[in-house]
Amino acid sequence: MKNTFLQIFLFAGLFFLLLQSCNTQPPVSQTTTELSNPAAQKSGDVPVSFFVSESGDTIQKIIKSASVWKNDLNEMEFYVLREAGTERAFTGDLLDNKKEGVYTCRGCQLPLFGSDTKFKSGTGWPSFYQPIEKSYVLEKTDNKYGWNRVEVLCNRCEGHLGHVFTDGPEPTGLRYCINSVSLDFVEK
Numbered sequence: 001m002k003n004t005f006l007q008i009f010l011f012a013g014l015f016f017l018l019l020q021s022c023n024t025q026p027p028v029s030q031t032t033t034e035l036s037n038p039a040a041q042k043s044g045d046v047p048v049s050f051f052v053s054e055s056g057d058t059i060q061k062i063i064k065s066a067s068v069w070k071n072d073l074n075e076m077e078f079y080v081l082r083e084a085g086t087e088r089a090f091t092g093d094l095l096d097n098k099k100e101g102v103y104t105c106r107g108c109q110l111p112l113f114g115s116d117t118k119f120k121s122g123t124g125w126p127s128f129y130q131p132i133e134k135s136y137v138l139e140k141t142d143n144k145y146g147w148n149r150v151e152v153l154c155n156r157c158e159g160h161l162g163h164v165f166t167d168g169p170e171p172t173g174l175r176y177c178i179n180s181v182s183l184d185f186v187e188k
C-alpha cells in the first residue's frame, strides 16, 4: 500500500517536472526583467560556469563576511587579501618561481596571471605585465599614504592582490606588482 502511494507521488512529481520544463521556453519578446538572469536563460538550466559572455565577460562575485574569510584564510592571507596589506619585499614564496603554469587567486582560485607574462622586476614582489583576462582583475584608485596608485583586486572575490604601475616591459608597459600571499600556483 505504501509503495503504491509512493509510486503515485513519484509519477505526480515527474508529471509536474515535465510540465515545468515545457514552460521554460523563453517568450518571443523578453522584457528587461526577464533578462535579469541571462546565465540561466542561455544555459537552458544546465549549470553554468562563472563566466557569461554577453557583450563582455561578467563574473559571478563571491561575497563572504569577514568572519568567514578569517576562517578560510590564514592570518597573513587575511591581512593582505581582505585588509589590503602588503607582504614584506623578497619574502613571498612565488617571487622566484620560474615554473610554467597559472597563478590563481588564493581567495577564490580564479586564474589571474600566466607564467608567460611574469618577469623579474627586482622590486621583491612577483611581477606580471598583464592578467590572463583584463576583466578578471579590478582596478581601483588608491590614495593611501597620499600616493596616487592603482590597486589591483581579484574581480571575483575582490581580494586585494597588489598594484599596477606604468613602468613595466613591452608589450603592455604595465607592471602588475602582486603579493605572493594573494596567489596560488598551478603548474602546467
Ligand SMILES: [Zn+2]
Binding pocket: 105, 106, 107, 108, 109, 110, 154, 155, 156, 157, 158, 159
Ligand atoms: Zn579571488
